Amino acid sequence: MNKKIGFIGCGKMAQAIIGGILKSKAVTPGHIIATAKTKETLADVKNRLGIEICFSNKQAAVETDILFLAVKPDLHSAVIDEIKDYIKPGAIIITIAAGISLDYLEKAFGQKIKAIRSMVNTPSLVGGGMSVIAANTLVSAEDLEEVIQIFSSIGRAEVMEEKMLDAIPAISGSSPAYVYMFIEALADGGVKAGLPRKQSYQMAAQAVLGAAKMVLETGKHPAELKDQVCTPGGATIEAVAELEKKGFRAAVLSAMEECYDKTKALSDNNK
Incomplete structure (x- = not known):
């Protein structure tokens, strides 16, 4: 995959996805960049995974082709306000937070974006995850295959209509x-x-x-x-x-x- 992947937020789930990507060799460590609030988190991630790190969410947005919003639901609004004018044209925006809809992402960014809503679970931390993703109409078949490849690196991945995603937390x-x-x-x-x-x-x-x-x-x-x-x-x-x-x-x-x-x-x- 010849894409740069970014993570705004680098908690356990983001680290699990990064680890899966690197294990699958989909991209090299130099093609992944992550931000976090603390120096300790970034230093740990840098030492263990060898990826690029930074404190600037804007920098991550500018550089990446696939951008994960790996923050809590209540932080999405502030993060999107910060980066919406800096994302690369054609970038794929992926949220891993519960309850964040595709419509919410489109409205928050205030522009046409390629948006993915995903639901992942904690067994992803050991490569046994179950991820379900839904995409808006701007996401191409090729884009979707790349996203499926990423989520398949931490377990199984399934594509479903967004209207079904509210039922996913209860079952997986x-x-x-x-x-x-x-x-x-x-x-x-x-x-x-x-x-x-x-x-x-x-x-x-x-x-x-x-x-x-x-x-x-x-x-x-x-x-x-x-x-x-x-x-x-x-x-x-x-x-x-x-x-x-x-x-x-x-x-x-x-x-x-x-x-x-x-x-x-x-x-x-x-x-």
């Missing part, structure tokens, strides 16, 4: 938190049965990882894979029956509805 953005709770509960069950805590976490986490890979790599319906584990009259079907009795599915669905409502409210406030 926030859901790692639910899974961590599930892993913790599994480990507690192992400890209750007499297993050491460390090994209980390892076995629970590996079981979840393996089950997820089975869904992704076999293409089979999760219900079919569940049935393969549940032998007639066995222990697993007893456990599944107890989960159903305690409202396991209903609790997950209810949690996702709450998450969606909160995300939708944030999005509505940024239109």
